[in-house]
Amino acid sequence: MRAKNNYLAATFITPTMLVLAVLAFVPTIYAINISLQDRELSGSDANYVGLSNFIQLFSDRRFLNAAFVSLKWELVTVSATMIIAVLLAIMMFEALSPRLRNALSLVFLMPVLLPRVSAAYVWKFAFHPLFGLATYPYKALTGQPLDLLSNPNTALATVALVDAWQWALFFAVIIVKLLETLPPQPFEAAKLDHARTWEIYAYVAIPMLKAPLISLTFVKMIESLRAFDLIYVMTRGGPGITTETLDMYAFSQGFIESGKISYASSMAVLMMIVTTVAFTILWKRVRT
Amino acid sequence: MNRVRPAIWIARVILGLAAAMAIVPVLWTFLNAFKNRVDIVTPAPVFIFTPTLDNFIYVLGRESVLQGLINSVIVSGASVLIGALFGLPTAYAVARHPSRLTGEIQFFVLSLRFLPPVAVAIPLMVIWLDAGLYDTQLSLITTYSLLTISTTVWLGIPAFQRVPKEVEEAATVDGYGPYAVFFKVALPIASRSLIGALAFSFVLVWNEFLIALMLTTSDAKTLPIVASELTQLGRDVPWGILNASVILLSLPPLLFIGVLSGFLNSIVKKTNG
Amino acid sequence: MGKLSMLSAKFAGALLLSTILAGAASAEGCSGTIKVLSQPRDGLTLLEKSKDEFTKLSGGATFEIDNLNENDRRAKSKADASTIGKYNVYYVDEANVALFSAAKWIVPLLDYYPKEYDYADFDPGRQKVATVNGTVWFAPLTGGGDMMVYRKDLLEKAGVQPPKTLDEFIAAVKKLHDPDHGVYGVALRGQRGSGANVWRWMPYFRGFGGKWFDGDTPAFDSDAFVKATQTYLDLFQYSPPGTKTGSWDESTGAFLAGQVAILIESTPLTGEALDPKVSKVIGKIGFLPPPSPLTGGGYGHGLAIAAKANKTDAEKKCAGLFIAWATSKENEMRRLADGEFSELNRTSVLTSPEFAKQFGADLGQALADTAKVTAVNFWQDPRWPDLGDHWGISLEELITGTRTDIKGAADELNGFAKTLVAKKQ
Numbered sequence: 001m002r003a004k005n006n007y008l009a010a011t012f013i014t015p016t017m018l019v020l021a022v023l024a025f026v027p028t029i030y031a032i033n034i035s036l037q038d039r040e041l042s043g044s045d046a047n048y049v050g051l052s053n054f055i056q057l058f059s060d061r062r063f064l065n066a067a068f069v070s071l072k073w074e075l076v077t078v079s080a081t082m083i084i085a086v087l088l089a090i091m092m093f094e095a096l097s098p099r100l101r102n103a104l105s106l107v108f109l110m111p112v113l114l115p116r117v118s119a120a121y122v123w124k125f126a127f128h129p130l131f132g133l134a135t136y137p138y139k140a141l142t143g144q145p146l147d148l149l150s151n152p153n154t155a156l157a158t159v160a161l162v163d164a165w166q167w168a169l170f171f172a173v174i175i176v177k178l179l180e181t182l183p184p185q186p187f188e189a190a191k192l193d194h195a196r197t198w199e200i201y202a203y204v205a206i207p208m209l210k211a212p213l214i215s216l217t218f219v220k221m222i223e224s225l226r227a228f229d230l231i232y233v234m235t236r237g238g239p240g241i242t243t244e245t246l247d248m249y250a251f252s253q254g255f256i257e258s259g260k261i262s263y264a265s266s267m268a269v270l271m272m273i274v275t276t277v278a279f280t281i282l283w284k285r286v287r288t
Numbered sequence: 289m290n291r292v293r294p295a296i297w298i299a300r301v302i303l304g305l306a307a308a309m310a311i312v313p314v315l316w317t318f319l320n321a322f323k324n325r326v327d328i329v330t331p332a333p334v335f336i337f338t339p340t341l342d343n344f345i346y347v348l349g350r351e352s353v354l355q356g357l358i359n360s361v362i363v364s365g366a367s368v369l370i371g372a373l374f375g376l377p378t379a380y381a382v383a384r385h386p387s388r389l390t391g392e393i394q395f396f397v398l399s400l401r402f403l404p405p406v407a408v409a410i411p412l413m414v415i416w417l418d419a420g421l422y423d424t425q426l427s428l429i430t431t432y433s434l435l436t437i438s439t440t441v442w443l444g445i446p447a448f449q450r451v452p453k454e455v456e457e458a459a460t461v462d463g464y465g466p467y468a469v470f471f472k473v474a475l476p477i478a479s480r481s482l483i484g485a486l487a488f489s490f491v492l493v494w495n496e497f498l499i500a501l502m503l504t505t506s507d508a509k510t511l512p513i514v515a516s517e518l519t520q521l522g523r524d525v526p527w528g529i530l531n532a533s534v535i536l537l538s539l540p541p542l543l544f545i546g547v548l549s550g551f552l553n554s555i556v557k558k559t560n561g
Numbered sequence: 562m563g564k565l566s567m568l569s570a571k572f573a574g575a576l577l578l579s580t581i582l583a584g585a586a587s588a589e590g591c592s593g594t595i596k597v598l599s600q601p602r603d604g605l606t607l608l609e610k611s612k613d614e615f616t617k618l619s620g621g622a623t624f625e626i627d628n629l630n631e632n633d634r635r636a637k638s639k640a641d642a643s644t645i646g647k648y649n650v651y652y653v654d655e656a657n658v659a660l661f662s663a664a665k666w667i668v669p670l671l672d673y674y675p676k677e678y679d680y681a682d683f684d685p686g687r688q689k690v691a692t693v694n695g696t697v698w699f700a701p702l703t704g705g706g707d708m709m710v711y712r713k714d715l716l717e718k719a720g721v722q723p724p725k726t727l728d729e730f731i732a733a734v735k736k737l738h739d740p741d742h743g744v745y746g747v748a749l750r751g752q753r754g755s756g757a758n759v760w761r762w763m764p765y766f767r768g769f770g771g772k773w774f775d776g777d778t779p780a781f782d783s784d785a786f787v788k789a790t791q792t793y794l795d796l797f798q799y800s801p802p803g804t805k806t807g808s809w810d811e812s813t814g815a816f817l818a819g820q821v822a823i824l825i826e827s828t829p830l831t832g833e834a835l836d837p838k839v840s841k842v843i844g845k846i847g848f849l850p851p852p853s854p855l856t857g858g859g860y861g862h863g864l865a866i867a868a869k870a871n872k873t874d875a876e877k878k879c880a881g882l883f884i885a886w887a888t889s890k891e892n893e894m895r896r897l898a899d900g901e902f903s904e905l906n907r908t909s910v911l912t913s914p915e916f917a918k919q920f921g922a923d924l925g926q927a928l929a930d931t932a933k934v935t936a937v938n939f940w941q942d943p944r945w946p947d948l949g950d951h952w953g954i955s956l957e958e959l960i961t962g963t964r965t966d967i968k969g970a971a972d973e974l975n976g977f978a979k980t981l982v983a984k985k986q
Contacts, residue, residue, distance in 0.1 A: 008466040012381035016374040016437060017393070023434040024400055030411035039414075041643040061973075062954075088306060095299035107307050109549055110314065113541040115495035117512045118534045122313045125320075125531070129803050131329055133316050140332070143741075150751075150806035152963045169310055173549075177556040197295070222401050229497040233516055238753065239806045240958030247406045247498065254410055255502070256636040257950050259643060261410055268407035279402045283395065351625050413644075422645045505640065506596060506627065506647040517629055 035266035041259030053266035066249040080164040085171035112170035120233035321531040343532035356514035371436025379444025409502040443485035484551025591622035591879035599652040600634040604904035642666035646869025660943035667865040673881030690861030700888040701906040704861030705828030706935030730852040737822035746799030748812035753957040755949020757808040763938035765789035768854040773940035779978040832902025850931040857935040
């Protein structure tokens with residue numbers, strides 16, 4: 001019986017792991033291989049050039065800028081998403097009946113389901129300086145058009161807002177459902193002690209949800225790595241290079257501008273190493 | 289309770305605004321999809337207009353859109369199927385037979401999500417080019433299988449964990465073999481959550497953009513790529529057409545909203561409650 | 562001489578008709594779909610209405626046009642041609658025809674272009690742009706130089722004479738700039754790209770005596786470079802919002818909507834300004850050649866036969882037939898009837914009575930005048946798009962104010978150009 005079960009586990013797990021390993025490791029090894037060459041899209045001949053692509057990266061102004069933009073993006077979108085999500089969830093939990101809460105949950109789920117290309121377009125159009133719905137009030141009041149996406153000071157924040165729009169509303173739904181699962185006794189005890197509402201959440205509810213909230217933050221950090229679709233549709237990395245993240249820059253180097261796939265690949269490999277190491281450490285920390 | 293009344297009203301107003309934020313831009317796009325250009329390119333938003341179906345007729349009449357739709361359906365469908373085929377048994381085995389390796393397997397599956405899509409797409413492009421499979425549905429399906437299998441495993445494990453052990457034991461007593469237990473007992477019982485997991489991986493693949501952008505040029509282009517090409521046209525921007533194509537692209541994932549909401553409920557309730 | 566060419570054009574027209582009748586026989590073997598990677602052109606959209614005609618002519622083939630905006634079309638066609646080559650026909654332009662022909666991504670057009678379609682009928686200027694190293698690579702769809710287009714009504718009201726020199730131009734822009742009443746002095750292109758912001762900036766650079774290369778040595782890091790950039794940036798203060806990250810669409814769009822007093826843009830603008838479908842300034846505009854010392858940016862776009870997707874000679878012939886048909890006199894006359902001024906390229910069409918009737922003598926004169934100052938502003942080399950795009954990004958940064966050191970940007974571009982030249986084996 002036991003042997004049979006182990007046999008089942010082996011037949012159920014082994015092929016899948018093999019397939020995943022092939023699908024994941026072959027491209028990874030290939031990426032490292034390409035990054036050590038000087039391959040370009042237009043030429044078929046390529047030579048090994050050692051680490052020179054990587055060395056070149058560190059004197060590349062646009063690469064350094066992109067690394068900084070990516071870091072900013074990660075910080076802004078993760079913190080904005082978590083803060084907005086927690087606040088909305090608490091408000092939903094406090095101010096709405098369970099039925100209204102469920103209805104609102106459905107509404108809040110919609111943005112995250114939209115393809116990012118659609119979300120990006122919907123908001124790009126809403127932010128259109130002349131015909132946009134979101135910029136209309138400003139235009140009506142001041143008579144001046146508002147062009148947030150081509151202003152270097154606001155472009156990144158505007159794109160980040162769209163990201164938060166998709167994720168914060170989604171996370172709010174999850175968090176409110178988590179709040180619903182909490183036992184009521186600690187809340188009642190705190191109320192008897194005349195704790196203020198915000199104190200109940202800050203000292204009772206949130207600490208009780210610490211583990212799932214950390215997991216959510218972790219998930220958002222991973223998902224924030226996927227900024228490309230929004231930026232590609234909304235700004236293409238512009239104005240100038242103020243919204244050029246690493247994936248956007250790697251894509252431009254590999255495709256739009258020069259077809260330098262080896263150079264782009266060296267960037268991708270670097271990203272891969274940094275994210276894998278950082279997230280592995282984070283994950284192990286979170287788990288223990 | 290009484291003394292926080294005003295605060296509650298403020299919260300309700302904020303929530304109402306958030307709901308409006310969630311819906312209005314999409315609704316506006318939806319409305320614009322039925323407008324003629326003159327009703328869109330206006331100094332002030334227009335709410336009353338004569339609707340037209342021209343935009344949808346144009347979009348659906350483009351061969352590229354139709355081709356993109358077919359590609360998206362085939363690629364998403366096939367890769368979700370492959371994800372289910374490989375992912376569900378693994379999720380079941382991991383859920384039912386925890387061992388030393390279980391944690392490692394879960395982490396490995398999750399860590400695949402750490403890979404930046406560019407890092408996967410660039411080498412894959414070279415691989416598919418060398419193999420002569422670049423810009424084919426097959427290469428996209430294979431590439432997406434990594435995504436669907438790992439997602440299915442990851443979300444399938446908790447779903448199987450919630451199947452009561454007693455039921456399976458009773459089935460074994462009734463003479464079911466381990467495979468029969470999986471197919472005839474565990475799968476049907478967990479099916480509601482599993483459908484949620486599969487819907488989730490479908491949405492992921494349907495919405496995927498960067499990899500499809502890099503791995504296709506014409507024959508295998510998926511709908512997001514076609515839609516983004518339409519939205520970037522520039523010259524005399526055909527706004528109505530753009531809005532129509534965005535709506536068309538967004539409809540399939542939105543159909544799953546109910547399924548996903550139920551899935552969230554079951555996941556959150558059972559793991560914490 | 563003129564009469565002779567008119568005669569030969571007429572003869573070609575007659576011949577064309579007869580070949581269409583005989584087409585099924587002469588081009589049999591064409592089947593399947595000819596895939597075209599293009600950018601939006603009214604003329605090509607018009608073409609889609611006559612798909613059946615082409616099917617009959619080719620003996621069973623049809624065609625499908627994928628459109629991308631100009632920058633994306635350049636990037637995508639390069640990516641497609643250098644990898645798998647799925648498109649049978651590429652839309653190429655003056656900036657990348659050198660690259661495409663040097664890389665052998667396209668084949669010599671005339672080897673597969675049916676004689677009866679009379680390539681020699683195309684405007685000599687456009688033919689020149691389509692020819693690299695003595696070989697013809699594409700059949701023109703559009704082309705021309707620059708034109709200064711201004712609002713007669715606004716200039717009159719402000720008592721400003723149409724500027725003849727750059728100094729007068731700048732003074733006029735400043736005087737006419739009145740954003741509180743919805744009028745901007747000028748409209749420029751800010752969006753990155755060798756064919757976008759760099760394209761509009763080049764007339765200043767070349768007009769001030771700048772030069773890209775001296776043999777193989779970069780020579781652009783000069784006073785002319787800095788002065789041109791400074792002038793361009795100064796003018797941007799008077800350009801409407803949205804143009805800082807916009808290109809042709811945004812700046813001509815603003816002009817056609819009546820928000821701009823005066824601008825220098827590519828010649829198709831004149832046609833659009835006269836088109837009631839898109840223009841709100843009909844009857845209010847005048848045109849002149851660009852003020853001196855600015856040079857007009859000569860350009861030409863057209864269709865070329867892809868090398869990879871058309872493996873056999875028969876396939877190349879089919880693609881050639883499609884291009885010939887798409888740019889034929891008959892189709893140009895259809896465009897003329899549809900009012901598509903900017904997509905007419907054949908001498909026989911431009912000198913036809915129908916043309917004079919539709920667009921008037923003024924425009925003809927202005928076109929002839931501007932042709933005199935039209936020049937090749939860019940570096941004619943396969944590596945031009947690389948260099949131009951690189952500069953385009955820095956220029957966009959300067960325009961949007963995220964960097965301010967013009968000289969530093971020029972030095973950086975100089976370094977880039979040196980590595981670019983060094984790569985050439």
